[in-house]
Amino acid sequence: MVLKRLGYWLLLPLLLVALLFYSLTIKGSVQPRKISSQDVRESHQLLKSSWQRLVADDQTQVLALDEKHLDALLNVATQSLRPITFHGSLTDFGLVIHGARSLPAPFSGRIFYFSCVLAEQPAGFAIESCKLGKLPLSGRLMMQLMRFSLWAFIQAPEDKLIYELFQSGRVEQQTLSFHKQQAMRIRPELAAVVSGGINLGVGTVQGRGAPLPLEPYFEVLTELAKAHPEQRQLAFYLQQMLREAMRRGGDSFEREASTALWALAISAADRRFLRFSNGTVSAEQVPELPPLLLSGRRDLALHFLYSAVIKMVGNQQLAIQIGALKELSDAGSGGSGFSFVDMAANKAGIWMVQQLGNIDRQQVFTLDVDDFEAAFMPIWHDLPEGLSERQLNQALGGPDGPGAQALLTRIEERLAALSLYRADTKPVAQLTNSDIERLPPPKLTLIADLHLHSRFSDGSRDIDWLAQQGRQFGCDVIALTDHTDLSNKRFNEQAYLDAIRSARQKYAPLRVLSGLEWNIPPLGGREHVSVLLPQLTENAELLKIFRQRFDNERNLSGEDALQAMAWLEQNFPGVLLFYNHPSRKDFSAKENLWDVKLWRQQQQLLVGFEGGPGHQRAGASYNWLYRTVHGWDPAVAVVGGQWDRLLQQGERFWGASSNSDYHTEKLDYRPCQFSRTHLLVSDNSEQSIFQALRHGRFYGSQGNFVRELDFRLQLPDAQMLYSGDEASVAARQAYQVSIDLNLHERDFSGHPAWLDKLELILITPDAIKAVPLYPERSGQRYQVSWQGQLDGDFVVVRVRGAMQTAEGQWHYFYTNPIRLLRSR
Known part of the structure; x- marks a missing residue:
């Protein structure tokens, strides 16, 4: 009997939970909403103009909301407050707002649901009624809840003024408008916070608390700027600030690190952040810093710091979605385009705030600046950016489409692997007892130039001239590597191969290899790889297929590099790949490591860097963040650089090649005139040449x-x-x-x-x-x-x-x- 009664008492809470669940949910599905860049811009403009009218001295209409504006606001709300989806309608009788959230299995087919009806009442505009699932909620109760919320978060006298403004609502001709009944005086500090929040995209205000002790960190920043006037890397300042937080914090490092990050964000991003930090300092006390860069870019530094601040204010979801809304706005006409690179910086800032307690202190003190940046900022160079709204929708299914979500998942995975927040991430060499084929001792040396361009792409000379010059300046081997991307209208597969075959016959025993310079996806033409084709595999039709499938730098939804390499291996047996001028357009020293390890993941077709890049007559044309070191790419020339690290991690990867990359007389020396790759071979057959390249039997000189x-x-x-x-x-x-x-x-x-x-x-x-x-x-x-x-x-x-x-x-x-x- 006792057990039976106990069973009833245990069953009763389960029944109550089930009853509550089925009361708060209904059967149905969530109708998706689709947001556009126009929605973001209209919503921002509406909120901004409404606030300006609210704080103006005259008595005026504050807000006029029609169906179009309502739809834009609900789209933005849905994007910002995922996974809730909002819908609404505006009629002459009032406003209906409802929201829903899908439930996971095993409750699919049911949704959490709420709705409210807002309409004019004798006492003014009010919430008439609401429903939470199947439970009705009285409008009077909801109005009392609104008054309490205004009092709790805004306080007097503004809470009363805003409540009265809400009650002033009128619906006429399917437009809801609100009017001030009197001139509204808003406290300056509240006005600053709200207007700053609208401009920054922040709608959250930090609660009252002890002022953050920002002054000591401002003093550190001031001294750093004086001692390092040329330093513009955000990573440098962030590393120094975290070191200071460790020295000051002891067991309270996380709190000190948060304060240090606030001070850096205020100084390096936006002084308006003082309004959110509860700091007692004035804007005049904030140190002057130069425009700081993250991965060589100012915009990424700002994205990182803005998102970190919004997260510290207290809302991660808001921080993420504000970034997404900003990118969507940029995708519209006249904008800079939707950027998943910016999204990576946003998420990196949020992730740092989340992981402050997990920072590996040893890395903060031991890493150099470049490595420290790579430890907190994920690789992003293969992420698309500058996408128009049309491209975003067509190629990726929109901001919520499967393609976009896959890219966001890729960013999340890279964040989780960042070494700064893990003490066990030192790369371990993947070593095996050597069972690699050993070539016989070399018998002769062949001089090669393996990177040449002709009139079939952007070169100024024909293939015959290049072969003749190569022979004159001592080449035993040359390789034609014209650009074959679809935008190159000068390229014809059959004519290209015919010209190479003609040069072979005319200038024998000079070896003339066929190849191409590939815009490897998905980098939009920023990175190039030489593809060297064995003579027996030359096929114009297959070359055409490769161009169409894998060498279209504008194809955002195209197949990736690993798919392309698998296709090459299948259709051109023995093909070899070299990573040309690897650091020329890099923003981060980590990019080359990432690329090589990714591209060698399945196939070993990629065998080396072009360590000695071409264009030496013009200084190698390294005009971005990195420069050559005495003519050699820093990936190879810097002791302990990317090549050495790859070797340390067990990669059999070569960097000792040097080529002219001949295009024109103005840019380049002639084949083998200045740059040479010395092949150590058994004989001068094509087979021996490819074996030497594959096995690293060569050295390079300039x-x-x-x-x-x-x-x-x-x-x-x-x-x-x-x-x-x-x-x-x-x-x-x-x-x-x-x-x-x-x-x-x-x-x-x-x-x-x-x-x-x-x-x-x-x-x-x-x-x-x-x-x-x-x-x-x-x-x-x-x-x-x-x-x-x-x-x-x-x-x-x-x-x-x-x-x-x-x-x-x-x-x-x-x-x-x-x-x-x-x-x-």
Whole structure:
């Protein structure tokens, strides 16, 4: 009997919960709304003009709302307050507003639902009645709730004035209008907050509390700006502020970090944020900072800081949706276009505020500025931006379409992987005991230029001339890599291949390879990859298909790079890819790492960087954030840069190629005149050439001062390794690196050639360093040996050297690496 009664008592709460659930929900489905850029602009203008009328001294109409304006406001509300969907209608009898939210399985088919009817009453405009699900709510109760909410959040006397304004509502000719009954005096601090909120897109006001201690952080910012007048990276200032918060915060670091972020946002983004921070300082006390950049862009820094502030005010959903509404507004006519890049910056700012307590303090103190930026800002260079509203709708299904949601999910995944908020994210080398095919020792060296453009794209010369010049300046191999994107109307697949075949016959034994320079998706033509095609696979029809499917930089919904590489591997067996001028248009040092690891995820067609980019006569045309280092891309030239990190993480990836990228005489030297890729091969067959490129058996030079280079690693068992080779050896294995370098008497311009610098780059699991070498010289021959020992799981060695002319110009050469792995 006791158990039976206990069962009844346990069942009763479940029945009450079920009854409440079915009372608050109804059967049905949510009718979606579709927002446009015009909705965003109309809503913003309506709110702004209404507020200006409200605070004006004269007695006037404050707001006139017709069906069109109502529809725009409900679209914006739906976008901002997801997952609730709002609908409404305006008639001569009043206003009906209702909202609904779908329920997940197992309750699909039911929705949370509420509705209210607003109409003129004898005592004035009022809420006549409401329903929450099936439960009726009296209009009198809802009006009392409104009065209490105004009193709680706005306080006297403005709460009474706004309540009276609401009661002044009249409906005439399907237009709802509100009029002031008297001149309304709004407290200056409230007026500042609301007007600032409308302009910033913020409708939330932080509650009263203790003033934030901003002054100490303003002092730090002032000193930083004085000490580093040329520094414009947001990451630098953010890192310094977090360090200061750690020094001041102790166990309350999260609170101090939040205050530091407020101070930085006020100083670097918008002084109006003082209105939200409860700070006691005046705008005159805010330090002057230069316009700060995030990933090289001012707009991204502002997006990051604005969203962080809105999140700190207390509303993450609002912060996200304000960003989305801003982008949608930009997608309209005359705007800058919808940008998922801006959305990534918005979300990064919100994510930092959410994760302040999880920041890895060691990274804050040990990372350099570029790495610190990569630790809190997700990779974004492959995200679309500048989309018109039409493109957004057609290609991605609109702001809520499947394509847009997939991109937002991609951003969320990248945020979750950011290293700043995780202490266990140091990349681990993926090492295997070497079972890679070992090429036989090289027998001869072929001189190559693997990046040339003809009149079939944007080059100034025909293929015959390029072949003739290549042979004249010492090339044994050239590769035609014309642009083949669909916007190139000069390109004809069959004529292109015919011209290459003609040059092969006319200039034999010169090897003329066919290829193309590919606008790799989805980067809109910003990044280029050379595609080298084996002669046996040349096919004009397949080349045409590739162009149509994968080389259309304007196709936002096109197939991605991995799909394209799978297609290439299937249709052009033996094809090879090189990442051209990798840092030329980068905004972040992390981009190249990301690209290489992504593009080598499934296929290993991408084998290396073009470490020595072309256009050397014009300074390599690096005019964005990064510059070449003595003619070489910083991904390769910087010790510890992206190439070294890839090698440290176990990638067999090459960077020692150097090409002319010939277009015109103004931009470029002629094939092999200045830039050369030296191929170490068994013979001059195309098969040997492709094997050398695939396995890293080559080195690159500029200035044409290197005649021949023999770089090898010898083990005690007489085993000999060359560029690109690797071997498994016992722990603490001794090895010897040997370098035998022969120089020309003079460089490409007639300057006497000599060696000024020679370095061995050593890459181990814990360090990357350059070791200077001091060779013995005999005429134009330089020789040196260096002894080493395998102390960890692996060691990677590569070599670079340089000469400096009497005029101060540097010419460098770089080799590909040799790797030793500890046997398992």
